[in-house]
Amino acid sequence: MTSAGSSRGATATAERRVLISGAGVAGPALAYWLHRSGFAVTVVEKAHGPRDGGYPIDIRGTATEVARRMGILPRLREAHIDTRRCTFLNPDGSVLASVVPHAIAGSAEGQDVEVTRGDLATILYGVVRDDVELLFDDSVDTLDQSAQEVEVTFRSGEQRTFDLVFGADGMHSHTRRILFGPEERFHRYLGYCFAIFTMPNTFGLSREIMLWNSPGKTAALYAVGDDEVHAFLNFHRPEPPSDALRNPEAQRDLVATAFAGAGWKVPGMVDAMRDADDLFFDTAAQIRMPQWSKGRVALVGDAAYAPSFLTGQGTSLALVGAYMLASALAANRDHTTAFAAYEHGLREFVTMNQALVDNGAATLFPTTAQALEQRNARLRDLVTMPARTAPPAHSALTLPEFTPTP
Ligand SMILES: Cc1cc2nc3c(=O)[nH]c(=O)nc-3n(C[C@H](O)[C@H](O)[C@H](O)COP(=O)(O)OP(=O)(O)OC[C@H]3O[C@@H](n4cnc5c(N)ncnc54)[C@H](O)[C@@H]3O)c2cc1C
Numbered sequence: 001m002t003s004a005g006s007s008r009g010a011t012a013t014a015e016r017r018v019l020i021s022g023a024g025v026a027g028p029a030l031a032y033w034l035h036r037s038g039f040a041v042t043v044v045e046k047a048h049g050p051r052d053g054g055y056p057i058d059i060r061g062t063a064t065e066v067a068r069r070m071g072i073l074p075r076l077r078e079a080h081i082d083t084r085r086c087t088f089l090n091p092d093g094s095v096l097a098s099v100v101p102h103a104i105a106g107s108a109e110g111q112d113v114e115v116t117r118g119d120l121a122t123i124l125y126g127v128v129r130d131d132v133e134l135l136f137d138d139s140v141d142t143l144d145q146s147a148q149e150v151e152v153t154f155r156s157g158e159q160r161t162f163d164l165v166f167g168a169d170g171m172h173s174h175t176r177r178i179l180f181g182p183e184e185r186f187h188r189y190l191g192y193c194f195a196i197f198t199m200p201n202t203f204g205l206s207r208e209i210m211l212w213n214s215p216g217k218t219a220a221l222y223a224v225g226d227d228e229v230h231a232f233l234n235f236h237r238p239e240p241p242s243d244a245l246r247n248p249e250a251q252r253d254l255v256a257t258a259f260a261g262a263g264w265k266v267p268g269m270v271d272a273m274r275d276a277d278d279l280f281f282d283t284a285a286q287i288r289m290p291q292w293s294k295g296r297v298a299l300v301g302d303a304a305y306a307p308s309f310l311t312g313q314g315t316s317l318a319l320v321g322a323y324m325l326a327s328a329l330a331a332n333r334d335h336t337t338a339f340a341a342y343e344h345g346l347r348e349f350v351t352m353n354q355a356l357v358d359n360g361a362a363t364l365f366p367t368t369a370q371a372l373e374q375r376n377a378r379l380r381d382l383v384t385m386p387a388r389t390a391p392p393a394h395s396a397l398t399l400p401e402f403t404p405t406p
Contacts, residue, residue, distance in 0.1 A: 018163060021044055021140050021167050023050060024302075027300075030322035031043050032070055043134050043135065056224060059113045069399075069402065076113045083222075089213070166325070188286045190284040194281070196281075197278055200229075208222075231272060251279070285308055307350070312356075346397070
């Protein structure tokens with residue numbers, strides 16, 4: 001087990017000790033706020049260090065207020081990707097429409113932020129690394145909870161006890177599996193599989209998105225800077241490919257088969273995917289649970305309520321969820337009361353944001369020729385129509401003040 005940035009010394013035994021599994025977005029955000037409340041925080045992450053990679057992510061509405069309260073909003077604004085345009089292409093590669101991105105994303109221009117996932121990971125890591133214990137390259141193996149504490153066995157073999165444990169370990173949460181059972185019970189498959197990777201920017205693109213559609217297939221190139229582009233291949237599939245989820249070679253084959261014979265730049269993208277060392281493959285899905293905690297363990301972020309990339313709200317829900325959980329624990333010393341307050345305060349916001357899924361699917365990923373034609377007709381109109389305004393769901397929650405109990 002490697003450890004970095006531990007500031008915990010002899011006083012740790014007098015403080016409430018908490019373990020957070022996962023150092024993605026929800027994990028470091030929760031660590032930040034719990035440290036502010038006086039908890040002794042340990043974060044365990046299965047990767048070797050903070051993970052970058054992945055598509056640029058959005059921080060919107062209520063989540064920008066969380067970022068402001070964390071003091072990271074100025075750095076996020078500096079890292080903001082000022083995307084100039086999004087160009088939609090026909091199956092033969094000809095231009096269908098070119099629009100400003102917030103016209104289709106429905107974001108609040110000038111207020112919401114879009115950054116690379118790597119920049120967000122670096123910023124979040126920076127605000128916690130000196131204050132919490134970070135254990136990389138390890139993970140929770142078993143959890144054994146009593147009325148007083150949770151005994152944790154790590155994959156490394158080490159055993160430790162904590163007062164509370166939090167699962168911030170993403171869509172395929174191991175904490176959720178230990179606590180509530182198999183993922184299938186809570187996983188709502190939305191009919192798409194996607195692959196994301198970076199490739200050299202040989203296309204001369206700059207701060208723009210090119211999006212190619214044919215029925216049931218979408219390929220996109222997103223140029224953040226000039227050197228490389230984020231490539232995205234998304235395809236409709238009625239049933240989830242359960243066998244491929246843990247097999248990167250099977251994933252590459254699945255994507256290549258789905259896009260065989262496709263036009264535009266797709267053949268070159270499929271070739272680049274074969275060589276990519278940062279491939280991220282998953283299904284478009286949501287996690288829906290009737291309850292987010294059990295005993296002394298609670299879930300946060302994608303582990304509890306992943307909304308799917310079709311909503312663009314995964315990162316925002318993770319930041320807001322971490323804040324709401326920490327503020328409930330700050331206000332209520334009894335964890336049962338705090339977990340109930342967390343669910344009560346957040347569930348409606350989660351439900352509203354998970355419901356945005358249909359807008360994203362209809363605009364970006366039409367599955368039939370008819371749906372594609374209807375989408376294209378809307379896009380042609382969009383060029384002359386006012387842009388979409390941000391959905392109320394993005395800002396539907398008023399955050400409570402963060403007031404730690406003495
Ligand atoms: C590398 C990467 C790339 C991504 N790219 C995209 C993308 O392009 N588009 C998109 O829509 N979403 C993407 N996501 C998901 C997106 O980041 C989340 O939806 C959102 O940020 C919610 O954050 P989260 O902290 O709840 O989950 P995540 O950001 O997924 O973080 C979960 C963290 O837990 C860690 N973890 C998992 N299991 C364990 C375990 N057993 N023990 C310890 N640690 C564990 C993971 O390594 C990860 O660091 C990506 C996630 C990752 C990890």
